[in-house]
Structure formats: structure tokens, C-alpha cells
Amino acid sequence: MSSSIGILTYHRAANYGAVLQAYALQTAFSKLGRRTEILDYYCPAVEEDHRPFGRLGKKKNVFQTLTHSPVKIKKDKVFGAFRERKLKLSEPMKKGIAPGTADRYDLFVTGSDQVWNDRLSGMDPAYMLDFAREEQRYSYACSFGFDTFPEGKEALYTERLKGLRCVSLREKSGVKMLEEAGISARVDLDPTLLLTAKEWSPFSVKPKDTEPYILLYTVNGAVHLLDFARELSEKTGCRILYLNNQYKTNRDLTRIRYAAPEEFTGWFENAAYVLTNSFHGTVFSILFHKQFKIELETVKSFNVRSRDLLTSCGLEDCILRNGPEDFTFRQDFEEPDRLLSQMRERSFSYLQSICDSAEKMGKTKDR
Template sequence: MEIKIITLHSLFNPGSAFQAFALQHYLSKNGDVQIIDYRPAYSRYGGSFFKAFIKKLLYFRLRKNQSEKFEAFMKNYMNLTKTFYTYKSLCKANLKADLFVTGSDQLWNTDYPCGKDNAFYLDFVKNVKKISYSTSVGKKHIEEENLKKIKSFSDDFSSIAVREKDTAVQLGEKLKRNVEWVCDPVFLLDRDVYDSMIAQKPMFDKPYAFVYLSPKSPMLDTLIKYYRFKGLMIVLGGGYNKSRCDCDVHLKDMGPIDFLNCIKFAKVIISTSFHATAFCHIFHKDFITILPPKNGERVVSLLEQTNLMSRSLIERVDFDAIQKPIDWDDVDRKLSEYTDVSKDYLDRVLNFNKRMM
């Protein structure tokens, strides 16, 4: 079977890189799987060519190093088609496959350019089976405009599966069809797969707390002081601005493998990131997730499933909650139930497609 996936795989974002890799890796047992190397302008410039140009001038060497790390990751771990820079070129390519999949990440969130891009609704695919897997809208209440966008393309999909429980309910009601709730692709793979990708020793000699994608806030300052008092070095990952927190090390040119290494060996991870939270589950790491004010539903959905909402913060730091040990056996049981349903969905769709060939 020939399968093609479209997703956000080429951003300077470790979570995007790993979810794309994981979905391709899992599906590859069913045949030849390629990720469509679609890189529209907004994915390359972050929505602003001017800001991207200024950053490139100011941080040329850092951005070059980071770009090389992400390109190396894609070269080593992804099977890509030729590159398409515009939706028009994608349509003209007339790509062939037995099945097209629109993958994970917030592809259907119209707060972002990707959610308004017909490519991620597979509109360029005609007369071939289409499915979604773990496609995210990313928010608890989906606005009517966002729902209309999804509905306008949904009839062409033979099956739809999304990453958030509330999204599955809302879309099911709006589309008047079954919409399944499945896990993010990173959970489809065993921990051993990720262990094999990274060095077996930490990047730093001292015990550390890893801070990732957490904007400056009084809660973050409180947590930094608390873990520094406990003797931990503070490592900040990503971004170019150190002012978000008082850190000892700032990894400004962090690549996907650096990200994974930092999580695996950290004593605790502080983030607002869904994928940082996900990998804390996979590696059994102590963590605190500061819930973002917008588009936090994907994190909440995961933490509710694993009964770890006590590890999330909204307005204040609950020291009693964050000091309580995590029962990883219980978490693994809950995750296993979740991933088994997700794998069943994919196996069911793929086996049906094989019978139809």
C-alpha cells in the first residue's frame, strides 16, 4: 500500500518534527509511506517575512545551526516527497497514493494559517481515500467559522479522528457522523524508539530543570526559585530571548534531538508545550505544565486521560500537588488503553483499504 501524509513537519518546532516522524514510522509497517514536503511561506517565515528576515540578520549563526539540526533530522528520519512551496504547485503535482492522511498538530485551527490552508484538508486529492489522524483544532470551544471550514471538506473523508475529546464530540454533532478520539502519534511508538535516537548521557554535568516554551510569568519565576533552592541548574530551551526566566544555560539553537535529550535527563520539566508534556509521560519524568491562556485543550485532554491534571497550573503554584510522586504504573495503564484504541482505528482503516485494493 502507498500512503502519503500531509502535516506540519518542517517547522523549527521539535513537537511538530516528532509527531510527523512517529506517524510515518507507525504506518510504515503497512507499506510505502511518504510525508508530503509541503512548505508554504507562512511555515518558513512564521507568518511574517519581515520579522523572519530581522531574526535571520540578528541571529544568523544560531538560526543556521538550528536549521541544520532540523534538516538533518528530516533527512535521517523522514521519507519525504519532492518539496512544494505553494498550494498551486501541490495541486499541479497530481500526487499518487492508495491513501492520503492529514496528520497531527493543529492543522484545523483557523487561528493559525495552516487552519485556513486547503492543503491540510486534502482538497488537492481527488477520487482517492482520505482520512484524518489526530488532527487538532486545539481549543475547547470551536467557533462557527472554524466549524464551517472543517464541514466544507469533511464529506470527502472516509473517516475522521482528532486529538482532543471535546473536539471529537463537537465535530461529531456538527458533522452528524462518527468522529473518533485518538492519541497524538508520538504515543504510537515504544520508548525504545526514542531512546535509540539520543545519546545515553545528559548534555550537562549537573542536575537540572528544563524550561521549554513557558512565557515569563510570576508562576514561572516562583517555580524557578523553588527548583534553584533545591539545587537544580536551570536550562532554558528554545527562543532567542533569555529574559523570560533566570536561567543558567540557554539553548537558543535547540534541535529535535537536543529537545529529547533535555527531557530524558532532566529532574523536572516546566513547560506550556503539549509535546514536552507528552514526552514527560513517555520517559516518566517529573513535570509541571503551565496551561496556556489559548489553545490549551490538547494538553488538558491528555492530562485528564492520564489523571495528572494536578500537574497543571493556571493561576498559582500548588506545591503540595507538584511534590506528590506520580504513579507511573497507573499512568501507563491509562495511556495503554488510549493508544490501543488509536492503533485499532488505524489498523481498521488500513485493513479495510487493503481489502478494497
């Protein structure tokens, strides 16, 4: 008997948010009584980006490439072990989506994560479910990672996305962008937010060291966040633990390296303060009711995803403003919890509708 729903997402990336949202979406479907498999698809662009001698190896600095490679190899082992422990995967698909895949599942869900970000996926049509029949195509909380189409690509995006039965996005900015292109869409929670703090807590591994700490977690290069972390440490007496695999800069900070995803959530749950510029860092700060600040500006981009999430939860006061107000932290999460609960209920209702469609299609197939 086949699993009724096939999920296509970034589960193979050595990235905490990527594997945790994949785990959470499978868990959410399981709560609704529906079996799923993640298609173990090897996206060429994702594989190139995450292999030890991938895009980094194209840089002129050969020494930097060689010194980073052991780090990437270790990370790959950590995330590979997590996939084996926690994710239900199909057979490997290393040379494209396997022939006949559309006949082995009742329907498909693409998402969550930035599966529609052309810089990450290489505009891979598999993430628009081009291999499936139109009645099988659904998305859940997909993200573009931008709020305006890349130059010259709007027509290609709209052509491919019009084939989906229902378009579900993670950010309101994406809905506005698609509606202006003539495609209706809805907003749903990132899968990690479908699970409550009580559900994440038994998943998490608690740090052995109980001394209070400021968890600093950065992606894409922080602007002012590290300086703020040092100031906060001076004011509070809490040490800084820096969850980051870089090794050349900020050597005064104590590093957390090669943490498994269960340890990652544990570091968030048990922190006295959290400072981050990461979307999923924002997610777990909210879920665990942390005293936290989010830096939206990074060296490479602006974090649209965290901005939209904070706004939808009424948590704009948790944005780093580079002023004296930054040292005041939110203590009351009653209203954000209420808003999040409403959004969670709405998103589970949508997932239930997908399950209902899968059941109907399964019965039709069995006739």
C-alpha cells in the first residue's frame, strides 16, 4: 500500500531550519492520521551548494576552501544522521524524480521552506511539482525569500505556479506578489510553528551546562548583532554562546559547533536570551517565550520572513532597533500565543483538506 502524500522540500540541506520544518510537516500530517513520505530528491543546485567542495571551491582562495571542507563534512554527517533518525524518506532520487512517482502517491505537497527561491533551487521545476498531474499538486507554506520577482522571471514563475490546485505561502508579502500576477494564494504557518512548545520540548536535548547564557545564532552575516550581544553580556553577566560554524572571526566568543537538530532546539529552549537574524531562530524564540531580539538587516539581504512573522504575532518590539530600547525585552506572550493559536488552527484546517483530498483520490484509484 502506497503512502498517500509525497512531500518535496529541502530536507537534504545541512541547515537546521530545513530539516526541522521537514520533520514538523511530517509530524503534523501524522497527527491528522495521514502517512507521508518525503521524496528523497537530490536537487542539483542544493547538492552543489552543500557538498564539501561545492560553490566554495570555485572561489580563488583555495586555502579557505580546504579549511572549510572538514567543517562541511562534519555538518553533513550530523544532518545525515538526523534524516535517518527522524524523517520518513522515499528511495533516493539522484537523477531526477523517478519515473512513475506520480502513480505511487495520491497527491503531493511542495514546501515548506524557500523551495521557490530561484537562488537556492536553481528554479528547479520539480519544486513546482511539474512531474505530477495537476489534480495532485498542492503547496504548503512555501517561501520565495523575496517580495518582488527577480528581473525577467515573473512570467516563468506564474506559468509554473498556475498548475497548482492550491498555493499556500509562508509570507504575506508573497501572497501580494502573486495576486498582482493573477494567482490567488493563502498564508500558512511554517511547519515548525504547527507544533507547540510542549511538543518540541521532549524532542529537544537539554544542554548539560546550566550556567545562564545568551544564545547568539546568525546566518548570512550579522551587522550590529554581535556588538549588541557583547553589550548585553556586560549588562547581564550572562556569557555568550555563539551557534555558528565560522572559525576565523570573533574568536573571543564561545562556539557551539556541529549541534544536532535536537540539540539546536535545546539551546534555544534553555537560553536566558536569544539574539538572532535567522527565521527559524525567530520561530523557536517565539515558541519558547524567550527574551529575544531579531536583527532584520544582514550583510547579504533583508529578512522579510522574520519581519512578516513578527508582525503577524504582534511582536514588532522584538526587532533590534540599535537604540536604548533594545535592552527592554518582552515578558508577556499571551497575545502572541493567542494569534499563533488562531493561525495554527487555520493551517491545520488546510492540512486536513489536503488529507481529505488524498483520501478521495486514493478511493478513486482503488476502483
